[in-house]
Amino acid sequence: MSEHIITANNLRDGRVVYLTRDEGWSNNPDKAWVAATPEEVARLSGMAGLAAAANVVVGAELIPVIKEAGHVRPARNRELIRALGPTVRTDLGNQAV
Amino acid sequence: MYAYDAYDHALVRERVNEFRGQVKRRLSGDLTEEEFRPLRLMNGLYLQLHAYMLRVAIPYGTLSSKQLTTLAHIARVYDKGYGHFTTRQNLQYNWPKLEDAPDILAELAAVEMHAIQTSGNTIRNVTADHFAGAAADEVEDPRPWAELIRQWSTLHPEFSFLPRKFKIAVTASPHDRAAVRFHDIGLILYNDPEKGRGFEVIAGGGMGRTPFVGPTIRKYLQPEHLLSYLEAILRIYNEWGRRDNIYKARIKILVHEFGMDKFRHAVEEEWQRIKDGPLQFAAEEEVRIREHFSPPAFEDVALSSEQDEKAMAENPDFAAWVKANIHPHKARGYAIATISLKPHGGIPGDATADQMETVADLGKLYSFDEIRVTHEQNLVLPHVRKADLFALWTILSHHGLASANAGLLTDIIACPGLDYCSLANARSIPLAQKIAARFDDLKRLHHIGPLKIKISGCINACGHHHAGHIGILGVDKKGEERYQLMLGGSGAEDATIGQITGPGFDEEGIVDAVETVVNTYLHRRSEGEEFLTAYRRLGPGPFKEALYGAR
Numbered sequence A: 001m002s003e004h005i006i007t008a009n010n011l012r013d014g015r016v017v018y019l020t021r022d023e024g025w026s027n028n029p030d031k032a033w034v035a036a037t038p039e040e041v042a043r044l045s046g047m048a049g050l051a052a053a054a055n056v057v058v059g060a061e062l063i064p065v066i067k068e069a070g071h072v073r074p075a076r077n078r079e080l081i082r083a084l085g086p087t088v089r090t091d092l093g094n095q096a097v
Numbered sequence B: 001m002y003a004y005d006a007y008d009h010a011l012v013r014e015r016v017n018e019f020r021g022q023v024k025r026r027l028s029g030d031l032t033e034e035e036f037r038p039l040r041l042m043n044g045l046y047l048q049l050h051a052y053m054l055r056v057a058i059p060y061g062t063l064s065s066k067q068l069t070t071l072a073h074i075a076r077v078y079d080k081g082y083g084h085f086t087t088r089q090n091l092q093y094n095w096p097k098l099e100d101a102p103d104i105l106a107e108l109a110a111v112e113m114h115a116i117q118t119s120g121n122t123i124r125n126v127t128a129d130h131f132a133g134a135a136a137d138e139v140e141d142p143r144p145w146a147e148l149i150r151q152w153s154t155l156h157p158e159f160s161f162l163p164r165k166f167k168i169a170v171t172a173s174p175h176d177r178a179a180v181r182f183h184d185i186g187l188i189l190y191n192d193p194e195k196g197r198g199f200e201v202i203a204g205g206g207m208g209r210t211p212f213v214g215p216t217i218r219k220y221l222q223p224e225h226l227l228s229y230l231e232a233i234l235r236i237y238n239e240w241g242r243r244d245n246i247y248k249a250r251i252k253i254l255v256h257e258f259g260m261d262k263f264r265h266a267v268e269e270e271w272q273r274i275k276d277g278p279l280q281f282a283a284e285e286e287v288r289i290r291e292h293f294s295p296p297a298f299e300d301v302a303l304s305s306e307q308d309e310k311a312m313a314e315n316p317d318f319a320a321w322v323k324a325n326i327h328p329h330k331a332r333g334y335a336i337a338t339i340s341l342k343p344h345g346g347i348p349g350d351a352t353a354d355q356m357e358t359v360a361d362l363g364k365l366y367s368f369d370e371i372r373v374t375h376e377q378n379l380v381l382p383h384v385r386k387a388d389l390f391a392l393w394t395i396l397s398h399h400g401l402a403s404a405n406a407g408l409l410t411d412i413i414a415c416p417g418l419d420y421c422s423l424a425n426a427r428s429i430p431l432a433q434k435i436a437a438r439f440d441d442l443k444r445l446h447h448i449g450p451l452k453i454k455i456s457g458c459i460n461a462c463g464h465h466h467a468g469h470i471g472i473l474g475v476d477k478k479g480e481e482r483y484q485l486m487l488g489g490s491g492a493e494d495a496t497i498g499q500i501t502g503p504g505f506d507e508e509g510i511v512d513a514v515e516t517v518v519n520t521y522l523h524r525r526s527e528g529e530e531f532l533t534a535y536r537r538l539g540p541g542p543f544k545e546a547l548y549g550a551r
């Protein structure tokens, strides 16, 4: 199966975040915990559910990614734009950090 | 302008306090997201691609300087220094924090604004002709009627859970600037030579997945029965509108499936039952509301001075701005000035906090403290003395607000699309920018003449692509952004749904396609013939041939 990560929005400020290997949340997909097997995917989904229940994030979702030159890149266009920020305002969103 | 009475103030303040409590409980975990989501949506707070988004209602597109200054202040303090004016005469903030939302709503309430019913299956913000109260061609100012509808529809207990959202637009001019035939209900106030002042009522128009030009349900309605008639329509819709399928839930589908005769019959029957009840509108009530909209104290000023002529002769840029952005006013010596939010390379409808403040100040200085928001994502100063136009233009120029393109090809409507919107299939804004860059020559723009391009990033049609002279719809084709081209639409009094030309294009291809269409028009137009007229005369044939070659 293709590789997946978990994305969500911070509850408090709405920022786009990714579930990390240390079970925290980062706005950098490179730091995301990448699941490659169905077992890992199930484990990540479980953790995302817990984080949502703990009111840290909202809208947690599993998304496919591509690993490229040492970077983790969301596979779908929509998720790529989410990861960076508006393509017409490169001073805003995670790309501005 | 309408000023809140004690009841309006209390209602909005209570709502802010209620929402403050709800946000607190959400943040502390007492409310789950599932429980909280409908509550935040009732207060206009969405979750979009990158962040929360707050949609603020601007009833019938009218703002005071103080209100616009507050919108600028909110953009600066709580958001990223800008706001986005939408095709529904609303303002959207793209980056508010959940924890700040109650404070933002409190700031809005202090200037008689709110975000109630900017989401959900309710009667949404009532829109109106953005030249209302100023246009030379109107019967009377339609905003008192829009305000009456606002009061009736705000928190109307019976219509809080309609099958789907519901949009009403009002105009009082034969030239429709409010796209009334593309609304769930459209109202045209006019003077009938025999019966006097009355409304033509349109029901079941709309865009989206299944576009319909709204048919007339009643050719003439006495104004005092406006609310009872609207209530009757809403009741029939609320009872019979489909709730099983979101794509078939709008009133347009009900009207279409029933057929207008059956639908009208049901409405009239209900109306007969309620028309002489409490919703009947007393003449004093109209007077009371109309007082809020009494025209400003226009001076009787000279028509146009030699000085203006000289300024235009010496400044071709000013002359171009006057030609495109100035419309006739009902008062002698006054003009309506459109402030284009479509600078070349800019984002349609976006205004920075500084720009909003500038326009607010100019509104105070030159337009009796009034500003309007148009569904075409521009701002308007409705009452400017002609003698002040040059001074106004000079200040606008210094703030990047003097684009002389109102109603021209680069005055493009574009929805937020995939740059912001979580429902989008494709981006709209970069396309608007690329088209604007391709036609970056003011002389060429003026040579082409009136031409409306409208772009939506998905089938929901927030960018009104069906009603564009040239309409563009973004689609997702196997993960790639593609664009469909439509020609011949109109949102005006000659409302028409555009026709798809054929296979879609990629991003570069669609910009070329727009140019091909424009060039075809330029080659084939007759003297003084505008794009839409030429398209209607020629039909799609020559355009298709130019786009796809002879088949």
Ligand code: SF4
Pocket (backbone or CB within 6 Å): B415, B416, B417, B418, B421, B422, B423, B424, B425, B456, B457, B458, B459, B460, B461, B462, B463
């Ligand atoms: S038309 Fe679609 S993409 Fe554009 S704002 Fe509306 S829902 Fe979003």
